[in-house]
Every structure is written in C-alpha cells, then in structure tokens.
Amino acid sequence: MLRCNHLSAYPNEYLDLFRDIKDGQGDTIREFINAVEWMTGPHGMNFRDQQDRLKFKGDAMEVLSELFFARFSSDPAVGLTNYTPISLEEDFGVDAKGTNANGDLAMVQVKYRSNPADVVTYSEIARTFASGVLQQGLDPTKDRTMFVFTTALDVSRQCRQVFGNKLVVLGRDFIGREINNNRNFWKLCFEDVQGYVAYHTGDSFQI
DSSP, X not given: OOOOGGGGGSHHHHHHXXXXXXXXXXXXXXHHHHHHHHHTSTTSOXXXXXXXXXXXXXXXXXXXXXXXXXXXXXXXXXXXXXXXXXXXXXXXXXXXXXXXXXXXXXXXXXXXXXXXXXXXXXXXXXXXXXXXXXXXOOOTTOSSOEEEEESSSOBOHHHHHHHGGGEEEEOHHHHHHHHTTOHHHHHHHHHHHHHHHHHHHSOOOOO
C-alpha cells in the first residue's frame, strides 16, 4: 500500500486525477503535468493560498514518484527498493529514501517543474545531500545514492560537476520513456491510489 500520506488531504481529487489517466485520457507525463496544472489553476480546486496551491503540485509529484519506484524497483539502473517517504516534520531536503541496486542507502529528491527548462539547482540537491548525511545516515562516499525524480529536463551543470556519479537523474524525458502510453502502469497506479483511499476512508470505489 502507498505510504505517502499526501493523498489524505484530497482523496477524491487524487482518485479523479489517476482515474482519468488510467482511462487513457492523458497517460503520459506531459498530460499528468497538464492535469495538475489545471487542478491548481483558476478553474480547478480551491486552495487557501498560493502556498497550498504550490504544495499540491509538489505533493502530486511525490505520489507519482512512489508509484514509479514501486513499478520499477528491480530496474538495475534506476530501481529502488524499500522506498520510504519522509514525513513533513523530518523533511529538510529529502523526500524519500530507499535501497539502490548496490544495496546502499539512497536519498530521493522530488522536484515538480511546470517549465521543463527550469533545471534542478545545485543548492536544492546540496540540501538533500546534507540532510541525507546528517539526518538519514547516508554514506557520502558511495555512488548512485542521490536520486532526483523531476519533471525538469535535467539538473544544473554545477550540480552534475559537484555530485558526479552520486547522482541518478530521472528527468522528464526519461520518465516519459518509461510511462508514456504504458496502460498497465497507469492502471496499477490508479489501483494503488484507490486502495489507499478505500483503506483510509472505509469506502470502496469502482475501477
């Protein structure tokens, strides 16, 4: 079952989001972004303020991240097992942690970008690295322990220069190659979201 508790704030909205994609009305990363943008736009959901609006975008991406790694956990290049979201109270730059293909502890930073050209910056990943080492027990000497899951096309040049082989970047194009028009992936995603909502609300929903 999903462990990311962001769904509890807007259960029906997340159900609608993933149901539409599962039904073939947007089963690509681009359409996922478009749907999130519409939901947070002037004709979409009601939010208290702009901060909550932006938070929903990031939260939706974190939900997708957990769903992605659940499906591709055994991939030797990008897979993570034991994917565990970090609670909001402990989030000082790390969104989740897991175990990479080498058996090493790895940190995950999830970055939603409306504009794919808005790359993930060095300072953002530096926070992830520092929090991972100081709070989560990350071994700073290991490679492939900093996973960036993002709708941006890439991380910055400075970020790659400093972190080198420690980085595993799952950008918009890579994610798209794995999940675009992948009907089984989106079907399983919806079932996971549906199961989470049903478990926490006591309701059942038709697929």
